[in-house]
Amino acid sequence: xxxxxxxxxxxxxxxxxxxxxxxxxxxxxxxxxxxxxxxxxxxxxxxxxxxxxxxxxxxxxxxxxxxxxxxxxxxxxxxxxxxxxxxxxxxxxxxxxxxxxxxxxxxxxxxxxxxxxxxxxxxxxxxxxxxxxxxxxxxxxxxxxxxxxxxxxxxxxxxxxxxxxxxxxxxxxxxxxxxxxxxxxxxxxxxxxxxxxxxxxxxxxxxxxxxxxxxxxxxxxxxxxxxxxxxxxxxxxxxxxxxxxxxxxxxxxxxxxxxxxxxxxxxxxxxxxxxxxxxxxxxxxxxxxxxxxxxxxxxxxxxxxxxxxxxxxxxxxxxxxxxxxxxxxxxxxxxxxxxxxxxxxxxxxxxxxxxxxxxxxxxxxxxxxxxxxxxxxxxxxxxxxxxxxxxxxxxxxxxxxx
Amino acid sequence: xxxxxxxxxxxxxxxxxxxxxxxxxxxxxxxxxxxxxxxxxxxxxxxxxxxxxxxxxxxxxxxxxxxxxxxxxxxxxxxxxxxxxxxxxxxxxxxxxxxxxxxxxxxxxxxxxxxxxxxxxxxxxxxxxxxxxxxxxxxxxxxxxxxxxxxxxxxxxxxxxxxxxxxxxxxxxxxxxxxxxxxxxxxxxxxxxxxxxxxxxxxxxxx
Numbered sequence: 001x002x003x004x005x006x007x008x009x010x011x012x013x014x015x016x017x018x019x020x021x022x023x024x025x026x027x028x029x030x031x032x033x034x035x036x037x038x039x040x041x042x043x044x045x046x047x048x049x050x051x052x053x054x055x056x057x058x059x060x061x062x063x064x065x066x067x068x069x070x071x072x073x074x075x076x077x078x079x080x081x082x083x084x085x086x087x088x089x090x091x092x093x094x095x096x097x098x099x100x101x102x103x104x105x106x107x108x109x110x111x112x113x114x115x116x117x118x119x120x121x122x123x124x125x126x127x128x129x130x131x132x133x134x135x136x137x138x139x140x141x142x143x144x145x146x147x148x149x150x151x152x153x154x155x156x157x158x159x160x161x162x163x164x165x166x167x168x169x170x171x172x173x174x175x176x177x178x179x180x181x182x183x184x185x186x187x188x189x190x191x192x193x194x195x196x197x198x199x200x201x202x203x204x205x206x207x208x209x210x211x212x213x214x215x216x217x218x219x220x221x222x223x224x225x226x227x228x229x230x231x232x233x234x235x236x237x238x239x240x241x242x243x244x245x246x247x248x249x250x251x252x253x254x255x256x257x258x259x260x261x262x263x264x265x266x267x268x269x270x271x272x273x274x275x276x277x278x279x280x281x282x283x284x285x286x287x288x289x290x291x292x293x294x295x296x297x298x299x300x301x302x303x304x305x306x307x308x309x310x311x312x313x314x315x316x317x318x319x320x321x322x323x324x325x326x327x328x329x330x331x332x333x334x335x336x337x338x339x340x341x342x343x344x345x346x347x348x349x350x351x352x353x354x355x356x357x358x359x360x361x362x363x364x365x366x367x368x369x370x371x372x373x374x375x376x377x378x379x380x381x382x383x384x385x386x387x388x389x390x391x392x393x394x395x396x397x398x399x400x401x402x
Numbered sequence: 403x404x405x406x407x408x409x410x411x412x413x414x415x416x417x418x419x420x421x422x423x424x425x426x427x428x429x430x431x432x433x434x435x436x437x438x439x440x441x442x443x444x445x446x447x448x449x450x451x452x453x454x455x456x457x458x459x460x461x462x463x464x465x466x467x468x469x470x471x472x473x474x475x476x477x478x479x480x481x482x483x484x485x486x487x488x489x490x491x492x493x494x495x496x497x498x499x500x501x502x503x504x505x506x507x508x509x510x511x512x513x514x515x516x517x518x519x520x521x522x523x524x525x526x527x528x529x530x531x532x533x534x535x536x537x538x539x540x541x542x543x544x545x546x547x548x549x550x551x552x553x554x555x556x557x558x559x560x561x562x563x564x565x566x567x568x569x570x571x572x573x574x575x576x577x578x579x580x581x582x583x584x585x586x587x588x589x590x591x592x593x594x595x596x597x598x599x600x601x602x603x604x605x606x607x608x609x
Contacts (some may be wrong), residue, residue, distance in 0.1 A: 191577075
């Protein structure tokens with residue numbers, strides 16, 4: 001560590017104004033604060049003494065995402081070996097296959113996203129912000145496993161530039177960057193983002209897991225099956241046609257975007273976020289409350305036209321990306337509501353709209369992404385109303401006292 | 403013929419005083435007709451024709467129009483010219499006129515037209531007004547063509563209907579970007595052009 005510190009001190013003069021590499025000052029600064037805790041303190045104004053900074057906040061979210069990420073890798077392998085008719089493959093083989101299949105997507109998302117952030121920071125002579133640490137890991141988790149890498153790269157670049165940098169960088173964005181990436185892919189390349197071929201990797205990954213797909217294979221996700229379902233009795237199947245139920249969705253061994261399938265892994269992440277106080281429990285709980293309420297309403301009026309209304313409220317929360325969205329997307333402190341009352345309203349409406357889209361709009365089998373993006377746009381309005389109502393109330397109280 | 407003032411009337415709208423990029427006028431039709439290049443070019447030419455001749459006509463009668471009803475008079479002139487253009491298109495380029503559908507008719511409500519008539523033709527002689535109309539129409543058309551070029555290229559892989567992205571790319575996994583066909587991308591493309599334009603013309607940047 002000492003040697004590293006000495007080396008960093010040695011090369012520092014090059015990066016200061018007038019030095020040879022002065023243009024790369026923000027890169028140096030980013031690397032230095034990444035390696036060592038800065039020992040500078042504020043000299044004026046209000047001081048809040050807390051070791052928590054943006055880097056630690058972001059890393060905590062990444063840690064909370066780890067259970068979902070590890071499970072995602074396992075499940076990608078599990079679905080693959082199921083599809084090629086080798087369900088007896090070992091746990092290690094499944095995990096390694098998933099790791100190899102997901103790694104390129106993670107690398108592409110980080111390289112493209114961080115690359116643009118670095119360049120942006122150089123141009124504006126600002127410090128490099130760590131905002132992309134979380135987005136970079138969220139993107140591989142919410143993008144279908146079969147999405148070509150160049151599409152991931154294009155979508156990530158679009159999202160980082162148009163959803164974040166043009167608004168002023170980390171902390172200034174109106175819309176959740178990871179969700180903008182997914183929305184871009186969803187509208188630009190719809191055939192790659194839904195249907196039977198998107199969600200289960202059937203070909204081999206770097207030579208691993210060769211095999212031919214079994215005859216009974218269908219790659220549709222549970223919600224994809226719901227969307228094309230007709231009739232009064234709803235029975236969902238896994239990729240080789242065996243029936244599945246809500247408990248499978250809770251555990252997560254079903255087809256879907258990598259990170260979203262397992263409720264268990266997501267709930268572990270939720271506990272980490274809530275215990276460390278990173279995410280707002282008000283938003284998280286009210287998203288689930290809104291989802292349950294709307295799902296209960298839909299389930300109370302079941303109709304064969306809207307097959308998703310045949311799902312009971314509890315399964316509505318377990319299937320699809322609802323839980324992942326509630327824990328990791330809706331709670332984004334930058335794009336969400338900030339006032340306490342506002343957070344209840346914001347979360348509740350996200351839950352309601354997500355289920356509303358899922359059940360009553362046949363064009364979109366899943367509504368979680370669109371619900372969050374829509375409410376992102378309304379979050380400032382909600383906050384404004386809450387604040388101005390508070391101001392009015394206090395004014396009234398003040399005038400009565402006079 | 404082309405005094406300094408006339409030159410300004412003709413050439414300023416191309417870049418420094420572009421109706422779309424600087425005055426942010428005519429955005430509606432810029433979004434609507436730019437999915438592919440051909441209708442965009444036809445639309446641009448139509449707007450140039452209507453704008454130039456309505457400018458000239460209004461300029462000729464500018465001293466006889468009572469101020470209180472000038473907007474109505476302008477609308478009548480523009481509407482008459484738009485109908486001429488529309489009928490001309492139906493007669494000679496039926497396919498494109500179907501693609502453009504209501505948007506030729508909606509040239510009447512294009513803010514650029516009313517803007518130029520009010521701001522220029524009512525106070526200037528016919529010849530400068532004609533040049534001003536041509537200039538502003540061209541400024542509008544340039545943006546339309548740039549936006550439509552990128553939207554058609556990235557959204558359909560073609561330019562003017564000809565395949566330009568080689569089949570080789572599609573065989574190796576390239577796909578057309580469906581979002582480019584949808585209206586939001588027209589806004590973002592216009593925004594990118596404005597971005598580049600402001601970056602090159604520092605005096606246009608707001609503080």
